[in-house]
Amino acid sequence: MVCGGFTCSKNSLCALNILYVMVSLLMIGIAAWGKWFGLVSSFQVVGGVIGVGVFLFIVALVGLIGAMKHHQVLLFFYMIILFMVFVVQFSVSCACLAINKDQQAQLLEVGWNNSQITQRDVEKTLNCCGFSSVDYNGTCYAPCFTNHLCATCAAKIQEHADDVLHFVGGIGLFFSFTEILGVWLTYRYRNQKDPRANPSAFL
Numbered sequence: 039m040v041c042g043g044f045t046c047s048k049n050s051l052c053a054l055n056i057l058y059v060m061v062s063l064l065m066i067g068i069a070a071w072g073k074w075f076g077l078v079s080s081f082q083v084v085g086g087v088i089g090v091g092v093f094l095f096i097v098a099l100v101g102l103i104g105a106m107k108h109h110q111v112l113l114f115f116y117m118i119i120l121f122m123v124f125v126v127q128f129s130v131s132c133a134c135l136a137i138n139k140d141q142q143a144q145l146l147e148v149g150w151n152n153s154q155i156t157q158r159d160v161e162k163t164l165n166c167c168g169f170s171s172v173d174y175n176g177t178c179y180a181p182c183f184t185n186h187l188c189a190t191c192a193a194k195i196q197e198h199a200d201d202v203l204h205f206v207g208g209i210g211l212f213f214s215f216t217e218i219l220g221v222w223l224t225y226r227y228r229n230q231k232d233p234r235a236n237p238s239a240f241l
Contacts, residue, residue: 047227051105054220058098061213065091097123101220110228117224124217131210134203142199146192157191166191 069087097119104112137145150157150169158179161167167178167188174186182188 044227044230047223047230048105048108051220051223051227052102054216054223055098055102055105057216058094059102062091062093062095062098065094101224104224105227108227113224113228117221117228120217120224121221124214124221127210127217128214131207131214134207134210137203139196142196142203143192146195146199150191160191160195164191164194166194 101116161180165180
């Protein structure tokens with residue numbers, strides 16, 4: 039059957055949602071692994087990643103069940119939710135790719151000041167102290183602090199910020215286009231007749 043047919047639309051939608059299920063399980067697994075091995079101690083970060091993974095898993099499960107059963111209601115809600123996710127993800131991805139150095143510094147400083155746990159994780163991981171200045175009379179968790187030879191964390195983060203933002207933005211754009219593909223496939227699939235059903239019934 040040609041790719042415009044019922045079976046191809048169904049199989050394509052199922053395959054796309056299986057991909058989303060795998061990505062969601064990967065996100066949950068990586069977050070749990072990072073927390074278990076002490077790579078990330080912030081419950082907010084781990085909880086946020088796991089929450090996004092669970093949300094994606096539920097949406098993909100709804101889409102998968104709707105595609106397999108050709109269920110009109112499930113497919114409708116799946117299409118609406120997926121489109122909203124596309125709008126948010128596309129906007130965030132474009133922002134990641136368009137942000138300049140000054141905006142990066144402002145966002146990093148806000149994030150730094152909001153969480154003591156994040157500060158500790160960054161200092162231990164990047165071997166740096168303080169955000170924009172090093173206070174050797176204060177407290178720092180970096181190994182370099184005992185030798186008084188620490189660089190500021192802002193400088194170290196900025197070395198990788200551009201690459202990370204461009205990577206995140208690129209991945210986000212890629213998945214946003216798979217989401218709009220999913221919306222289009224769902225819309226087309228909802229309006230197709232199941233050849234195994236009664237030919238006079240529009241399912």
